[in-house]
Amino acid sequence: MTEQAGVTIDDVRRVAELANLELTAEEEPRMQRDLNAILGHIAQLNELDTAGVPAMAQVGEMLGGLLQDRGEALREDAVRPSVDRAKVMAAAPETDGRFFKVPKVIER
């Protein structure tokens, strides 16, 4: 991570592809400009020496000493009713009532 992050248009296209986004020709330069501005701001994290500092994924782990605060209580592993299938399938754009239908996956 350098002071000038330098995201190129090709980077924008590559990341858009990874994220399954299709950007228009007008969107690409705008996103390039914004990403560079935001990453430029984020670069100030480099001012901090974080060698040996543990990474924190969520809050519970910081409260490790207080077992009750850790929010790790898992429910009993038992069979229980779930949301009604017919109601779930009814929200799908295309379905036969049992499966979600999508365009073909494999070209041949």
Place this chain on the structure above:
Amino acid sequence: MVNVRAMELESLTIDGARAAVASGDTTATTLAELHYERIEAKDIEINSFLALSRERALQQAAKIDALAAKGDALPPLAGVPVGIKDVLAMQGAPATAGSLILKGYRPPYDATAVAKLEAAGAVLLGKLNCDEFAMGSSNENSAYCPVLNPKALDRVPGGSSGGSAAAVAASFAVATLGTDTGGSIRQPAAFCGVVGVLPTYGRVSRYGLIAFASSLDRVGPFTKNVKDAATVLQVLAGQDVMDATSSDRPVDDYVGGLTKPVEGLRVGVPEEYFGEGLDQEILVAIDGVLAGLKAAGCVVKPVSLPHTKYAIPTYYVIATAEASSNLSRFDGVRFGLRDAEAKTLAEMFRRTRDAGFGAEVKRRILLGTYALSAGYYDAYYRKAQQVRTLLTRDFLTAFAEVDVLVAPVTPTPAFKLGEKTDDPVKMYLEDIYSVAASLAGICGVSVPCGETKGGLPIGVQVLGSHFGEATMLRVAHQVETSQKKAC
């Protein structure tokens, strides 16, 4: 019913509504109708509600009225009209999350927070506008038009829970639910002059919340005063088997704790929250709050949260990284929008997401994907997670010396529509005083503490330690009481 019509909705509180229903002065049905009338008459200019759930509301109101007619003891929120931010599932009602990609989607179940409110007697009026997927600080990112600030129609209500704050400020509801990922409850509460609570991470279930950044997202109430906030939080708090991140720690008595004396409580003032860029009128208002707390017997002392300036860059790495993952579920397969023209599955994903997501959501997905991509993961995501540890340690150190922290919520009062939409970094900096608490998982509340000369609301934030809601609300209640005396 003449008396009821004359009743001022503006001053209607939870206790007032419940007592009026219990005594027979009014009915839950009348209260619901009065609020719907007001919404229909006035929400055209504010745009806070996206959908009304009249049938469900009136059914619930009838149930409460039957209880009251029998003389039964009423639950804590009996007959209280409430609104729900549109990122929370409410069975049968639309849940758009402010996005086109979920247009028309109606979830087949209730979020736990929504179900708990209704079980406590609340009447669910409908769904409230917000920034798309809760991403924004002004509500200008909603795909369904911005919400305006009821206190100043040329200003934003704040975001992302702008509709939730505006609806309470405009007396369209007595209480509402919002969500806070980086300030989305406290900031709009401050901008609209209402109370907004960010509960400790793990205190309130997120089951049924459309996820933005799972290590940060929280659900909390907006109300007209601190006691109402304590009452709603009392209902919402507690473990939920459907949310493994919800804590099994016992819930304190928030309402009962409000009237305990604040004498001797130690109030920390973090010097980093009073630096360059803080509006002079807000500074003066906060000084007034601190003077009031001193007068009430609190010990006010300076503290330092040295990593504060790194909170925004840390937040915008972690929140966007998590969002890029969470929002991958919106792909046109199971719910919401689908591009019907696409010939292949991959094309369908891309075209659906391009048409369904707005600019800010795409920007954050791209940023988050970039930060997690090969070669950048350590430099951005891991680095941000390490700084998150430092930010959290700042708070743990401070809370070893003080019981609560008092600070501004925002650097400025509500800004004008369009003022910051062209510059994402400028918009992100709006969250400068709110994101650190989000990253650290502590609780916070925004309480009105005056107005600018131009009549814009000013909010002060009281921050509590992890699961320290009772003490935090007690101090907030004192701030509110001192305010009333000063006026």
